[in-house]
Amino acid sequence: MTAVSPTTIAERVVEAILAQKLSPGERLGEQALADNFSVSRTLVREALMQLQARGFVQVQPRRGWYVVQPSAEEARDAFAARRIIEAGILETAGRPMQQVIRQLRLHIDEEQRAIQGADAATRAFLLADFHVCLAENMGHRLLADTLRDLTARTTLAATLYQSDHSAEQSCADHASIVEALERGDAEQARALMLAHIGNVEEALETTPPPPETAPGERLRATLSPVQR
């Protein structure tokens, strides 16, 4: 297998979380991960420390590492943060957005293909990635990084609180946002984005089944790089 740095491992785990191959609350055994990537626990631990700093995993001392299980409040926090950042990005949308719009359209095409063909894993990943792409293409690299983490958190919350929000709906929302941008109507794009985030947030069940204390073992061997 090709060389695996701690950063690579961290990436793979994030992909797996976003693609719902790792559920919130799931335990991440150091040795299990090490075996999976054919490296020593040292590298795994370094990767996990990175992910801890980014808020993807928590560690309970001497107990183990767990995929974060956002509380309802933390989920609301993440949505609130996203609203501020994404609205802000669209507010400052300048004129020359030909290239941006082209890129986003390509992304939406990908989303649509995924909705028809691919698994829920890839769908969720792409739907979240749209927001990251938007930020990146608008020239906000740092905010794109932040959004990558925030969308991961909201996606996690969606699986945890059994969202029934449809991928089709999200994809349609994305399309109308891009249309507004194309018309040069940044204000409308902003409004649509806020509505979209609101829809997704409201699709979460407000009173969830008490987050099962995750006996979900088995670290599915599916930590391979995301196939798109």
Place this chain on the structure above:
Amino acid sequence: MTAVSPTTIAERVVEAILAQKLSPGERLGEQALADNFSVSRTLVREALMQLQARGFVQVQPRRGWYVVQPSAEEARDAFAARRIIEAGILETAGRPMQQVIRQLRLHIDEEQRAIQGADAATRAFLLADFHVCLAENMGHRLLADTLRDLTARTTLAATLYQSDHSAEQSCADHASIVEALERGDAEQARALMLAHIGNVEEALETTPPPPETAPGERLRATLSPVQR
């Protein structure tokens, strides 16, 4: 010495960076840090991986770890991100802010004391921390974390590009922002915040002396917890 976890080490290093005890571009030797904290390189590496994920340090493979040296473009990016986030936070400022304002006033008092008495280190730290406090007190914990990293970056840029912006001016800006909030004039607060960030950004020399390739060795022993 009391127990030092990787996270503790990371915190100390961040404090040292914010307090300008570590300059941008400065090399961080693993062994040097390990000796400093009386731990093994393992813990230091784990801490550095955390800091890498948060954008505080870079690693050049087989060469070493360095405090990030934001390019002019990256600095602009960080300011842009801060504008979006901080303006967004003030935009959504609700009514009941008694407690928030009290806290912020206390912080400003601290800033003023630091301006008269303390070293440049503590001053810079507190001035950046104001923005983190604001976010935190407004209930945006996640954005507060993000701002901690972003303000660190802009502070770094300020030392790197020889900002001549005065601490007094910043502190006065902070005070007028809080005053606007107290009047319930969120829109004004937002405008003042944008102006404040703009002032700080413009104080950076646009064409800096080519960032000296940092022969700055010597990892000052001053990684002790910040004294305030």
Place this chain on the structure above:
DNA sequence: TGGGTACATTTTGCATACAAGAAATTTACA
């Protein structure tokens, strides 16, 4: 049968050992 204690197993936390690459220094030679 139920409960509690002792023992075994597993897993994390941390240090250390060792290999490999980069930089610094010395040596060789023109």
Place this chain on the structure above:
DNA sequence: TGTAAATTTCTTGTATGCAAAATGTACCCA
């Protein structure tokens, strides 16, 4: 004396070893 090759030293990258804590299991006794 200056440049290039060779060697030494330093530093990072990764694995492994060991101790401590937590969990699981067997056993004993009432």
